[in-house]
Amino acid sequence: MAEIKKAAEVKHPANPVHGSLQVADSFNNELTTLNLGPTHPATHGIFQNILQMDGEKIVSGVPTIGYIHRAFEKIAERRPFYQITPLTDRMNYCSAPINNMGWWMTVEKLLGVKTPKRADYIRVIAMELARIADHLICNSILGVDTGAFTGFLYVFQEREKIYEIYEEICGSRLTTNMGRIGGMERDLSPAAIAKLRTFLKDFPKVWAEFETMFNRNRIFMDRTQNVGPITAERALNYGFTGPNLRAAGVDYDVRVMNPYSSYQDFEFDIPVGSNGDTYDRFMVRNEEVWQSLRIINQALDNLPEGPFHADAPEYYLPAKQQVYRNMEALIYHFKIVMGEIEAPVGEVYHSVEGGNGELGFYLISDGGRTPYRLHFRRPCYIYYQAYPEMVVGTSLSDAIVILSSMNVIAGELDA
Amino acid sequence: MAELTNQAVLERLQSKFGAFISDVEEPYGLLTITTTRDQIIPMLEFLHADQDLQMNFLTTMCGIHYPSNKDKELGLIYHVHSLVHNVRLRIKIFFPISDPVVPTATGLYAAANWMEREAFDFYGIKFEGHPNLIRILNVEDMDYHPMLRHYPLEDGTREDKVDLFFGR
Numbered sequence: 393m394a395e396i397k398k399a400a401e402v403k404h405p406a407n408p409v410h411g412s413l414q415v416a417d418s419f420n421n422e423l424t425t426l427n428l429g430p431t432h433p434a435t436h437g438i439f440q441n442i443l444q445m446d447g448e449k450i451v452s453g454v455p456t457i458g459y460i461h462r463a464f465e466k467i468a469e470r471r472p473f474y475q476i477t478p479l480t481d482r483m484n485y486c487s488a489p490i491n492n493m494g495w496w497m498t499v500e501k502l503l504g505v506k507t508p509k510r511a512d513y514i515r516v517i518a519m520e521l522a523r524i525a526d527h528l529i530c531n532s533i534l535g536v537d538t539g540a541f542t543g544f545l546y547v548f549q550e551r552e553k554i555y556e557i558y559e560e561i562c563g564s565r566l567t568t569n570m571g572r573i574g575g576m577e578r579d580l581s582p583a584a585i586a587k588l589r590t591f592l593k594d595f596p597k598v599w600a601e602f603e604t605m606f607n608r609n610r611i612f613m614d615r616t617q618n619v620g621p622i623t624a625e626r627a628l629n630y631g632f633t634g635p636n637l638r639a640a641g642v643d644y645d646v647r648v649m650n651p652y653s654s655y656q657d658f659e660f661d662i663p664v665g666s667n668g669d670t671y672d673r674f675m676v677r678n679e680e681v682w683q684s685l686r687i688i689n690q691a692l693d694n695l696p697e698g699p700f701h702a703d704a705p706e707y708y709l710p711a712k713q714q715v716y717r718n719m720e721a722l723i724y725h726f727k728i729v730m731g732e733i734e735a736p737v738g739e740v741y742h743s744v745e746g747g748n749g750e751l752g753f754y755l756i757s758d759g760g761r762t763p764y765r766l767h768f769r770r771p772c773y774i775y776y777q778a779y780p781e782m783v784v785g786t787s788l789s790d791a792i793v794i795l796s797s798m799n800v801i802a803g804e805l806d807a
Numbered sequence: 808m809a810e811l812t813n814q815a816v817l818e819r820l821q822s823k824f825g826a827f828i829s830d831v832e833e834p835y836g837l838l839t840i841t842t843t844r845d846q847i848i849p850m851l852e853f854l855h856a857d858q859d860l861q862m863n864f865l866t867t868m869c870g871i872h873y874p875s876n877k878d879k880e881l882g883l884i885y886h887v888h889s890l891v892h893n894v895r896l897r898i899k900i901f902f903p904i905s906d907p908v909v910p911t912a913t914g915l916y917a918a919a920n921w922m923e924r925e926a927f928d929f930y931g932i933k934f935e936g937h938p939n940l941i942r943i944l945n946v947e948d949m950d951y952h953p954m955l956r957h958y959p960l961e962d963g964t965r966e967d968k969v970d971l972f973f974g975r
Binding site for chain 1: 834835837839863864865866867869871884886890893895897916917918920921922929942943944945946953954960
């Protein structure tokens, strides 16, 4: 795959920013092949890029992916609906609750289950916390890759607090497996609300400090501005979604375009960038964290009274106490655990705004206990294709920064 | 600007590809049509270029396998989205497993590159004109296409996993 060519024979694609490369006088007129990954500390995940380097400049890049491919789409064809959520946890593991909720909403759409407002609001809180955790990791890692380690360690404490809130909501931290068909597994406990309130009070100070450290930092700006830009047109052609697309100036956000889980009740802004470069991607994520905080505050202040799950006993796993005392609950518990819920024949596509873009679930049901086909639209699988085009003509250190700013999560890339 | 409805999209498409559109459905509000593999690229190009529709975003595409549909065993499902009008469209094509060749959409959508490689990897669908049609998620020396329905997930020789009561 990787062969050494005379530099003069290589056709250099023109890069919109850096122009065509001047390579004629490089040492021995040869290109160097560099394996960036699969296990490189700067790729933040297991995937490989085979780069052809002319000195410090990148001439071409070939990504190789699939190192942690676990065949989720195949496995899902053998699993009842309740057993598919753990698979979704392991896609974008930085924001697992969004994946979980997206999957529940897909199933609810198929089954025709209507969730009560309280469940919607709790879901929104969980999803926005996940978005903060996701953006926080992406942006602070971008800082690490430009040489600023402090911000990363500082905000990671806050991620720990988010994970503690997850624990109060669902009992687990990283792979959350949160929620049920029709709502949540339990109501927001007083402890969860207390932790949320503390988080909402403390986190803005931390995030403001993080922003102070980076936003107008001369070194950081020099490292990121005009690095890895992509035009809106190219981004759309490459199927970009999420912060990466918005950084290029397209205001597409699934939460606004096709509101789900009562997102229409909340007031928030969609930040967009203009150049689509690394700095814009960073800034869009920064601002989205503030907007997520706004949404959580609104959801918590206006949390409706009422049930936290739909009245759909044939789909909603009953409380364990009920199973021991109540015949119907016992029967439904058995049927649900054995995957004997009745699903209609049909096909449904549902998408949510995931941590890094439109996370879609395309479910085809033939009426059996498992999906006939389940396809995940994984946003970073689709936009990572643009990486070679974005790095050609830049230097190796820029390529690392571009990779971080794209927020490529290996679990979601490979599924 | 008047709101674009599924009905309007369908009429616009039928005026151009009338004879090639079949099985029009609307499951959960998403317009779904079936066409032939010769027409898929012209149709995507038309949707991309048409000023009224502006369906120029390929959300996703995936393969599918129905072993019992004679001569239509394999299929591809495209989801396109008009970001301007917020209307989605699902286009399906079906073709025999003995002749799994489909024209590529990479000329129109850069995003189709890896999606098609995935469909090739999983189902063995060959895309004519694809610049680099090799496996993407599975290892290169794999000699079968694992998402085809006749490859069971479990080891076929194991009997302790046979579930007589609940099936697959």
